[in-house]
Amino acid sequence: MDQKMLLERVESLYPWLKQVRRDFHQNPELGMEEYRTRDKIAAYLKEMDIEVQTGIANTAVVGLIRGGSPGKTIALRADMDALPMQDEKSVSYKSAVDGKMHACGHDAHMAILLGAAKLLSEIKDQLNGNVKLLFQPAEETVGGAKPMIEQGVLENPAVDGVLGLHVSTEEYTGQIGIRYGQMNASSDGIKIILHGESTHGAYPHSGVDTIVMAGQIITSLQSIVSRNVDPRDSAVVTIGTIQGGTKQNIIANRVEMIGTVRTLDPEVRSKVIDRIEKLVTQVASAMGGRGEVLREEGYTALVNDDRMVDLVRNTGRGLLGEENVLEVKHATLGVEDFAYFAAAVPGAFFRLGCRNEEKEIIYDGHTTLFDIDEEALKTGVAMQVSNVFSFLGEGQ
Numbered sequence: 001m002d003q004k005m006l007l008e009r010v011e012s013l014y015p016w017l018k019q020v021r022r023d024f025h026q027n028p029e030l031g032m033e034e035y036r037t038r039d040k041i042a043a044y045l046k047e048m049d050i051e052v053q054t055g056i057a058n059t060a061v062v063g064l065i066r067g068g069s070p071g072k073t074i075a076l077r078a079d080m081d082a083l084p085m086q087d088e089k090s091v092s093y094k095s096a097v098d099g100k101m102h103a104c105g106h107d108a109h110m111a112i113l114l115g116a117a118k119l120l121s122e123i124k125d126q127l128n129g130n131v132k133l134l135f136q137p138a139e140e141t142v143g144g145a146k147p148m149i150e151q152g153v154l155e156n157p158a159v160d161g162v163l164g165l166h167v168s169t170e171e172y173t174g175q176i177g178i179r180y181g182q183m184n185a186s187s188d189g190i191k192i193i194l195h196g197e198s199t200h201g202a203y204p205h206s207g208v209d210t211i212v213m214a215g216q217i218i219t220s221l222q223s224i225v226s227r228n229v230d231p232r233d234s235a236v237v238t239i240g241t242i243q244g245g246t247k248q249n250i251i252a253n254r255v256e257m258i259g260t261v262r263t264l265d266p267e268v269r270s271k272v273i274d275r276i277e278k279l280v281t282q283v284a285s286a287m288g289g290r291g292e293v294l295r296e297e298g299y300t301a302l303v304n305d306d307r308m309v310d311l312v313r314n315t316g317r318g319l320l321g322e323e324n325v326l327e328v329k330h331a332t333l334g335v336e337d338f339a340y341f342a343a344a345v346p347g348a349f350f351r352l353g354c355r356n357e358e359k360e361i362i363y364d365g366h367t368t369l370f371d372i373d374e375e376a377l378k379t380g381v382a383m384q385v386s387n388v389f390s391f392l393g394e395g396q
């Protein structure tokens with residue numbers, strides 16, 4: 001399929017792409033609960049006469065398009081889960097589920113992958129090789145990529161390369177962002193438990209106040225990035241929740257806080273974790289209490305493969321023009337469990353611009369007003385279909 005035909009076909013698919021994306025947007029489901037989403041995806045793929053597998057990693061869906069002639073296999077991945085947030089947009093397609101929202105664009109990622117699947121399935125006889133469609137649950141929580149790999153999704157046929165994309169309001173619609181090497185950080189979850197001694201709020205000297213201890217610790221934790229990490233490196237320490245106390249006049253004897261640590265470099269990662277442990281235990285002890293830190297290792301860092309990035313860059317230059325293929329300057333401290341696919345086979349993750357100031361599409365992901373310029377759905381489909389052609393090569 002030449003570029004002109006591809007763009008025409010994508011244009012004619014646009015109403016369907018919007019409808020698919022809006023349906024997901026209105027019906028968000030959290031990680032590992034993507035049951036409706038799974039069933040919808042499986043039904044769409046079956047309608048397209050694509051081989052479908054479910055029952056993997058709880059709610060994952062894997063599609064397989066077998067090309068007309070033998071060749072390599074490329075996998076395209078989309079994440080499926082929504083976030084526990086209230087949708088505050090005033091649009092007809094806003095979330096219909098209280099407290100849940102597609103605030104990170106996974107609805108768009110799924111619509112794009114389904115759009116690419118539809119186009120590729122129509123011309124599958126022309127493909128030299130296969131296309132695997134990986135619909136992955138729980139990117140925002142426990143991660144679906146790792147269990148999918150463990151359950152064999154990169155085998156039978158063996159996958160030779162993998163591509164994923166993420167909508168981004170840092171680039172405008174019609175642009176993509178690429179990066180060689182390190183793309184996303186690694187993460188660690190931390191739980192901090194502070195033990196003190198309760199007493200009457202009017203007689204604090206008789207107890208050990210874990211609320212004041214928590215205040216001291218939260219402030220001190222912020223000095224790790226500013227005073228222990230080399231300014232030329234990157235790290236983030238965020239406390240996301242804090243819980244403790246029962247009444248205004250009782251000194252709280254227990255506080256629990258949870259947070260996330262993001263780093264780009266393994267040495268910085270161990271140093272930050274070590275400093276957190278020392279700070280929590282020693283500040284708590286100095287204040288007469290006890291502090292514990294429980295660490296939960298999160299996602300691995302996402303490192304792009306140079307040749308796969310070359311492929312995306314060349315596709316982008318041909319399709320969107322050289323000026324619309326932007327180099328992402330810094331790796332992000334966000335994490336992405338696409339990292340596990342990219343660690344298993346050569347992979348590239350790129351950003352798909354969806355910013356449009358005229359339509360007020362300017363809000364970052366994980367905010368209650370987040371939305372995308374839906375025109376970007378077309379760019380996403382055209383990019384992924386072209387990437388597949390370049391990777392596999394077209395037949396006669």
Ligand SMILES: CC(=O)N[C@@H](CCC[C@H](N)C(=O)O)C(=O)O
Pocket residue numbers: 139140141142143187188189260297298299333334335336
């Ligand atoms: C297991 C794990 O580390 N999960 C992550 C999920 C966060 C995903 C999101 N893309 C982000 O960057 O925050 C976690 O930190 O809980």
